[in-house]
Amino acid sequence: MNAHLQPSGSAYFLSAETQKPERHTLSVLVDNEPGILARIVGLFAARGYNIDSLTVSETEHEKHLSRITVVTVATPKVLLQIKLQLERLVPVHKVYDLTADGKALERELALVKVAGTGDQRVETLRLADAFRAQVVDATTESFVFEVTGKPSKIDSFIALMVPLGLVEVVRTGLAAISRGAEGM
Amino acid sequence: MAEQMTGAEMVVRALADQGVEHIFGYPGGAALPIYDAMFQQDKVQHILVRHEQGAGHMAEGYARSTGKVGVVLVTSGPGATNVVTPLTDALMDSIPIVVISAQVPTALIGSDAFQECDTVGITRSCTKHNYLVKSVNDLPRVLHEAFHIARSGRPGPVLVDIPKDVQFAMGTYLTADEIGTSRHKSYNPPSQGDSGAIAAAVDLMLKARRPIFYTGGGVVNSGPEASETLRELAELTGFPVTSTLMGLGSFPGSHPQWMGMLGMHGTYEANMAMHDCDLMINIGARFDDRITGRLDAFSPNSVKIHVDIDPSSINKNVRIDLPIIGDCGLVLEEMVRIWRSKTNEPRTEALAPWWEEIAGWRKRNSLGFRNSDTTIKPQHAIQRLYEATKGREVFITTEVGQHQMWAAQHFHFEQPNRWMTSGGLGTMGYGLPAAVGVQVAHPDAVVIDIAGEASVQMTMQELSTAVQYRLPIKIFILNNERMGMVRQWQDLLHGSRYAHSYSESLPDFVKLAEAYGAKGIRCDDPAELDAAIAAMLDHDGPVVFDVLVEKDENCLPMIPSGKPHNEMILPDFAEDIGSVIDAKGRQLV
């Protein structure tokens, strides 16, 4: 770059970030209507927020309500903005930071396809049993396992399957809910 | 009583029921049924624009000057994409507008049909909310809800996209009352602030020694009563008041407690007081970067109170000690009530040292400039315009650039809703159409667009709209033959290499005005300026006034990048602004 094109100043005032990013799980209660997912995802994209995991499904059919679970990584200041910006969206009822309010229950489901023969198959089944993974499809040279649990458990299971002939994985993304009697 | 009608008729009916008298629009294939319905009624008057961007800014000017919702009607495809700029502008500046866009028939959506575009997709991030209406039975509810959302809470733009078959379809029309509360139970904007927090705020105010009110566009959004209450509270407390660009007019410019605008091009006294205060009371302003400058050096020793209707404005840029979420008009009333219940003595003595310090800053005369007998100085031109229109019902709009800042500094407002400018997005081309919109709402007022010769060319064609509807807007061009604001930044940051910041091949604005059927006036002599301004004001019709001003005047004072508030460039030492930013400031990208 020519020296004279080096930035010599700016119309903006930038200061260094001092806070550390944290990983939080947010539960978002929304009206289930066309475009709602695009609104949520578009907001994250437009404002430069991260999405690590996202799950959506209608949870109360008569009331047309869906629950969206988003896992994001951000500094505390940005986390607050994410919550408040989501709440500005007209069809959003409530945003609940499950991580801020103690340890929430977090579960994920994965379907894991593993191909192999002979001793490998025995070892695969032994490990699957240890992880309480169900066989949902089997051929003479492959299995598809269904495994649920915390994401870290699924990560470990997948890691163990790699040397045993892992073919492919699909994961649902996180479903999360708070502990105790209270709802959101 | 529920009535059967077509979707197109519902649109017109809902507008009338919402109290809409004027809409700004441009027809096209997909919108024809609505245009046909418009043709057959006389409750809602349609103003035909020359470009849909113009319609959007007109609606913004109309809305900002009346407090009502501005309405736009456009066709599908290019009609809709042309309103993206004003939608974004309205979102940034919290202006309530409703845009009705036509869409290709439902069955063709997604087929790349003629003049199809994904309007709701394109406008999702530049509206407060938007809708694609796929069934005529949803239409009445959506239309009424659109108005409710646009005007309530933090106001903003709402778009309703209506496919052509839905415009033709028959359905049952319901009024807003018949429909009841909006379907979105999730939408509940706050109104009353927390009374405990307000009481705590008053306690802080009673103890403050160096307080300041930092007021913003939210006061204008709240309505004229909020400005009156602000004035009452300011007088009760005896605190100084400054305002953002968007809040100008919410506190009288002639008031002794008025400090002028703050921020990058604000007064020295306002910025120094913000920097040195011990209590900052933000009423409906959003700590924009033009205000805060370097965040780590922003008002380091103050306790900060922030009153805002949008929780996401609080703690977004600046850490707040005492947030109050609610409508600032109501919160101000409550503050007045509590203050009165605690004391009826102004704290004149306790605040005297603070006012003394402020007087010292004021003496720097930061808005001063060197006048000239031979060339018209742009600041002088605005001062003369201000003097010439004093006492009349006057509304000012602006384009974007130096002229905008000079207008903010040298034109003074006694009331809210008299100053229309594009603050957040900074849209060149805003002012002329905004002036048209203001004049539609206030036919007998003096409406002036203070313009730059570059900006005004972006939406010049709306002069034709002004001529058609006999709207006597005055376009006051401070013609420096440069994109002055860009030229100034190039001097500051880029070694005076003026890459494309000239206005070349400028039209003859007098002839251009005449070609449109308007009046053109030119003036380049300070001695003739007053007479020329008088001629402009006396003309009963649109005027383009080409004021040839000093070409290389800098807009000062200014907080340069990398500097905190208390290190402004003041007019007295600013011969070479290129030497002002130090090495540290140059590191900022």
Ligand SMILES: Cc1cc2nc3c(=O)[nH]c(=O)nc-3n(C[C@H](O)[C@H](O)[C@H](O)COP(=O)(O)OP(=O)(O)OC[C@H]3O[C@@H](n4cnc5c(N)ncnc54)[C@H](O)[C@@H]3O)c2cc1C
């Ligand atoms: C070239 C250029 C230079 C500029 N330089 C300056 C400058 O020097 N100084 C300056 O001030 N600006 C300047 N601006 C404008 C700046 O970019 C911002 O637009 C402006 O400062 C924002 O004003 P505001 O904080 O009042 O917020 P607004 O954008 O008006 O926002 C209003 C705030 O009030 C809240 N609100 C809305 N309604 C209510 C209600 N009823 N009750 C309570 N709260 C409510 C909203 O949630 C929002 O937080 C400049 C712009 C341009 C284009």
Ligand SMILES: Cc1ncc(C[n+]2csc(CCOP(=O)(O)OP(=O)(O)O)c2C)c(N)n1
């Ligand atoms: C639509 C748009 N494009 C570009 C800009 C960047 N910009 C800001 S000010 C300015 C120059 C404005 O020149 P002029 O209208 O002549 O006003 P002056 O600064 O000379 O008073 C430009 C190009 C903008 N604000 N808006």
